[in-house]
Amino acid sequence: MNGQHSRRDFLKRSGAVGAGLTLAGLHGTVTAVDRSVDRSLKIGFVGVGRRGSNLLKILLELKGVEIRALCDIRQDRVTRAQRWVVEASQREPAGYSRGETDFKRMYEQEDLDLVMTATPWQWHVPVCVAALEAGKHAATEVPAAVTLDECWQLVEAAEKAGKQCTMLENYCYFRKAMVILNMIRQGVFGELLHCEGRSQENWIWENWHLFNSDGTMGWVAEHLAKRNGNLYPTHGFGPMAIWANVNRGDRLDHLVSMSSEGRALKLHAEKSFGKDHTLAQRTYNQGDANITLVRSVNGVTFTLYFGGQSPQPWSPEHKVQGTLGSCIGELFDYGPQRDGWIQVKLFEQKKEQATHGRWGSYWDYAQKYDHPLWKALGAAADKHRAKDWSGAYDYLMLYQLVNALRRGQKPPMDVYDAATWSAISELSERSVAQRSATLDFPDFTRGKWRNAAPTDLSLV
Ligand SMILES: NC(=O)c1ccc[n+]([C@@H]2O[C@H](COP(=O)([O-])OP(=O)(O)OC[C@H]3O[C@@H](n4cnc5c(N)ncnc54)[C@H](O)[C@@H]3O)[C@@H](O)[C@H]2O)c1
Numbered sequence: 001m002n003g004q005h006s007r008r009d010f011l012k013r014s015g016a017v018g019a020g021l022t023l024a025g026l027h028g029t030v031t032a033v034d035r036s037v038d039r040s041l042k043i044g045f046v047g048v049g050r051r052g053s054n055l056l057k058i059l060l061e062l063k064g065v066e067i068r069a070l071c072d073i074r075q076d077r078v079t080r081a082q083r084w085v086v087e088a089s090q091r092e093p094a095g096y097s098r099g100e101t102d103f104k105r106m107y108e109q110e111d112l113d114l115v116m117t118a119t120p121w122q123w124h125v126p127v128c129v130a131a132l133e134a135g136k137h138a139a140t141e142v143p144a145a146v147t148l149d150e151c152w153q154l155v156e157a158a159e160k161a162g163k164q165c166t167m168l169e170n171y172c173y174f175r176k177a178m179v180i181l182n183m184i185r186q187g188v189f190g191e192l193l194h195c196e197g198r199s200q201e202n203w204i205w206e207n208w209h210l211f212n213s214d215g216t217m218g219w220v221a222e223h224l225a226k227r228n229g230n231l232y233p234t235h236g237f238g239p240m241a242i243w244a245n246v247n248r249g250d251r252l253d254h255l256v257s258m259s260s261e262g263r264a265l266k267l268h269a270e271k272s273f274g275k276d277h278t279l280a281q282r283t284y285n286q287g288d289a290n291i292t293l294v295r296s297v298n299g300v301t302f303t304l305y306f307g308g309q310s311p312q313p314w315s316p317e318h319k320v321q322g323t324l325g326s327c328i329g330e331l332f333d334y335g336p337q338r339d340g341w342i343q344v345k346l347f348e349q350k351k352e353q354a355t356h357g358r359w360g361s362y363w364d365y366a367q368k369y370d371h372p373l374w375k376a377l378g379a380a381a382d383k384h385r386a387k388d389w390s391g392a393y394d395y396l397m398l399y400q401l402v403n404a405l406r407r408g409q410k411p412p413m414d415v416y417d418a419a420t421w422s423a424i425s426e427l428s429e430r431s432v433a434q435r436s437a438t439l440d441f442p443d444f445t446r447g448k449w450r451n452a453a454p455t456d457l458s459l460v
Pocket residue numbers: 046047048049050051052071072073074077099100101102103118119120121123141142143168169170209390
């Protein structure tokens with residue numbers, strides 16, 4: 001941790017196991033976008049690779065969006081994305097591809113409301129901070145930041161500019177995650193005690209920026225080679241943070257983390273390039289399984305799993321445990337595991353004898369507690385599923401972001417969420433490096449968590 005970070009003292013434990021969770025139900029309806037808001041949102045997009053391309057294509061289908069400028073270090077990607085924008089009947093956006101900091105020239109030259117970025121992790125903060133300093137809102141792919149110092153940079157830049165900085169955490173929009181949110185808000189599980197989350201990415205199977213065919217390392221492998229902790233925490237943690245009102249009546253207090261040995265990447269390199277190749281000879285710090293435990297000041301505990309190098313199916317499994325009931329299962333809404341793989345157990349005095357030890361079906365609750373956002377926009381969202389597995393979630397997320405900013409409102413997830421969820425990365429790395437030492441969370445809200453209203457991901 002450097003000087004900039006140690007400037008700020010972490011809040012000491014408040015000791016107050018306080019406030020309890022908000023159990024009020026969600027709004028029954030989603031107000032359609034205010035038709036009087038016809039001001040369009042002028043967007044500049046930085047990083048139009050795999051993920052950026054998908055997000056851009058959804059943005060082009062949303063009402064009230066103008067893609068004004070595109071930036072990528074690869075000219076061919078800028079040109080390809082410019083073509084998509086023109087094909088969507090918008091005027092050709094300006095292109096910026098003169099090197100790694102050309103986004104700054106874009107900010108100087110373009111009249112933009114929002115800068116959105118889907119660059120590799122290490123560029124999220126430079127791109128967003130420069131955007132905020134130039135007076136634009138910023139939205140970044142996950143994780144928002146790599147280090148604690150970067151988390152603070154985002155918070156300070158957003159506060160100073162008086163602009164929004166949000167993280168594009170699409171897992172919060174899984175339909176099951178939102179059914180569970182609704183059940184929690186309506187008190188079905190009682191008071192929340194514990195959550196578990198994981199996003200076991202299958203990065204080897206996807207070869208997600210691990211090893212390039214020319215025998216060099218991709219940008220994800222560069223992180224895995226040097227670091228060891230939970231490097232990708234927000235998919236697993238985001239839904240849980242919304243459920244548990246983190247930064248909104250509660251805040252994260254401390255964390256411990258532990259990693260297994262890391263063997264899978266070396267094995268993958270051996271299989272891909274042979275035992276004598278430099279990629280097979282070098283060391284990779286990242287453990288193949290990382291487990292992180294977090295406790296909030298109100299006494300809610302969280303378990304978070306990370307690790308996608310060794311063979312296992314991608315499975316965003318989560319658990320909620322409350323005083324009146326629990327649910328467990330995979331949050332993903334589509335695919336072969338869809339049926340029966342999420343289960344609910346509620347404590348019911350009379351039936352308890354008969355159902356003791358058995359899970360009930362999630363589908364008994366799914367309709368009753370379906371989230372208002374999905375009820376209103378689910379059909380439109382589902383159309384995007386055919387193009388990309390996460391298309392439906394991305395659609396809902398971008399819809400909310402675009403319409404909140406068009407109306408001059410705060411998006412549902414703010415810079416404090418981006419900083420807090422991303423901070424798990426460096427904190428877990430430091431804990432792992434110190435034999436699972438207990439580390440305090442910074443309070444990025446500087447006390448504002450006490451009075452902040454819960455976010456229900458509803459448009460109001
Ligand atoms: N939310 C999700 O479900 C999800 C899924 C995949 C990826 N992601 C996130 O999206 C981001 C991008 O991942 P990806 O798989 O698309 O990576 P990618 O490498 O395919 O795309 C990144 C793009 O950024 C460009 N780039 C790199 N440095 C740049 C710079 N300084 N300025 C401008 N452009 C630059 C690259 O040329 C490339 O086109 C990552 O943060 C990743 O974690 C999120």
